[in-house]
Amino acid sequence: MLAKDRRFHTTKSERFFDTGAHSGPERAYLVAVDSTSTDSVWSVEDSLSELGALACTAGAEVVGTMQQRLPHPDSHTYLGKGRVQELSDIEKQLNCDLVIFDDELSPTQQRNLEKLLNARVVDRTALILDIFAQHARSREGILQVELAQMEYRLPRLSNQDVEFTRQAGGSRGAMGGVGGAIGVRGPGETKLEIDRRRIRSRISDLKEAIEDVRKQRAIHRRQREAQAMPVVAVVGYTNAGKSTLFNTLTEAGVLAENMLFATLDPVTRYIVLPNHQEVLFTDTVGFIQKLPTKLIAAFRATLEEVVEADMLLEVVDISHENAIEQSETVTEILDEIEALDKPRVTALNKIDLVANPEDIDTSLYENAVPVSALKNQGLDDLLTTIAQVLADSMELVDVLIPYRKGDLVELFHRRGNILQEEHLEDGVHIVGRIHRSLRGYFLSYSTAEP
Structure with a gap:
């Protein structure tokens, strides 16, 4: 159900749903920090409740929640060190498929959490993008969602470095480095750079396509304004x-x-x-x-x-x-x-x-x-x-429209708001409000200042 772009290598956190491995919905555990440094009108409980609704909309089953009160989210792991270990134990006990965080994680936070947790790591932004990808129907909507997804993924591509190198068959040496370095590291790094270039190129293409959409919308708006x-x-x-x-x-x-x-x-x-x-x-x-x-x-x-x-x-x-x-x-x-x-x-x-x-x-x-x-x-x-x-937001006019200009009277009735109308010998006297773009049609028939 996760909308994925198969053209690009995806990190563990981006492989959100894998319908082939599960007969039912994936099991999600929700995590939030109650930050004392923010002035949000939302309580952490309400925010977690909404995160649960988002997860259900995306197709997951919520199996539990965790919150921690901190001055601000930890810059390395979002939660404090002790709570991350507790979270690791819980997600194993509950057999969770993914852990969803109630804020957008930085690439560093996401990378560190992926190392510490067995379940996939998804943040609020990725979750919303996934829902948008599922619901986008028009070409415009699909373009806009894909652009947001590509811009979200680009700074997170560094998460693939070690993962790709391991896939190439390297083993860790005594000093913690990767063995077989010459033949193993190169392809991984090359793949990473290729992915980066491809995503940057795709972002550029998407921005051009959306700019065309924007210009087309501007044309439609001008037609409506006319x-x-x-x-x-x-x-x-x-x-x-x-x-x-x-x-x-x-x-x-x-x-x-x-x-x-x-x-x-x-x-x-x-x-x-x-x-x-x-x-x-x-x-x-x-x-x-x-x-x-x-x-x-x-x-x-x-x-x-x-x-x-x-x-x-x-x-x-x-x-x-x-x-x-x-x-x-x-x-x-x-x-x-x-x-x-x-x-x-x-x-x-x-x-x-x-x-x-x-x-x-x-x-x-x-x-x-x-x-x-x-x-x-x-x-x-x-x-x-x-x-x-x-x-109340339109312009007030006081006009005397000759009977031969009946089309203007009809226009005022359809596009304006008539406060007073009187049929006189010389024409139709109207006091009312008209859209600013139409004021020019009636200026020559003005009888008083608004």
Whole structure:
């Protein structure tokens, strides 16, 4: 089930699932450090719980967890020396296939842990990349995931040095070195350098291909801008119900399952708001805490849909015990991609799973509307709020449009928000808000300053 690129030699940690050796799911043991030096809003227990959900999504069975409180993760082995030995004993007793760490391991940490543990070593980043690789369907998604995987693997190729040399048949001498050095070391080192060059070349090719995708997306955005249709980007924590809400509002038929990162590829659909304004909704990839920086960079073309949107519709699973923490994580990522200043409406989703929906504190979220995408509850209020927030972000104009320019009146009705309309002798007097890109069409008919 692990998405592997067979063209490259993989380390022990990268050979995540081996379906041929197991009749059932692989047994995973989860490890986290409760760092006292971080100001994360997430508790280590909640983070481990989410890591378990990620492992299950990838296809593993969680058989136990370990946590250690430290000022910061140990630079050599992530855990303290004593806990690593304890972990080694536990993973042998439980017959674990892999040990998954709740942070991204440095190449040094990963190499040292691989020497000390019998089970394969996987960190949070590799786990998320594996899930993304399983769920990528479009050419764009596959390219973006592969780029992130290649950039993740490149600094870890040094882990193969000793392993490859041993495979070549060398034995250790009295001083701990490798015997048969002349004929054994060379091929291993050559293989390592070849792999490095091939991955660097592949990364370059992937970046060029993704840049082409980015340019194509820019063309599509310019075409949408020419139509002056506002774009609402649907964002939120993974598994908050984004795709379900998107499907309910737009009848898009996007895959919506109760799993993390069920969909990766952005989808855009047309919708008419209650005030008759036409808008485009774009569903985007879900966010998660500790989202790998490489993944954000690889998905830059996709995330630009969020950056270029006129408004954000954040979907929050209000039934989740970490709803506030999840929303704060979304805010942090929006800040990272420079999309935090956009108008936002928050859909507090899954109220059908809340015992007392009337007790929900909507003041904790921006322009919040309680809804249930699954039960079609609160959706009219949500669309009305979206229309209002969009209108507030548009430009106010006061125009008198001659009757012979009926196409402009019709355009205002479809793309704008009319506050006042009056039929006079000389034409149609309209006071309302219009998308900034359309303002030029109406400037010559202005009767007052906004």
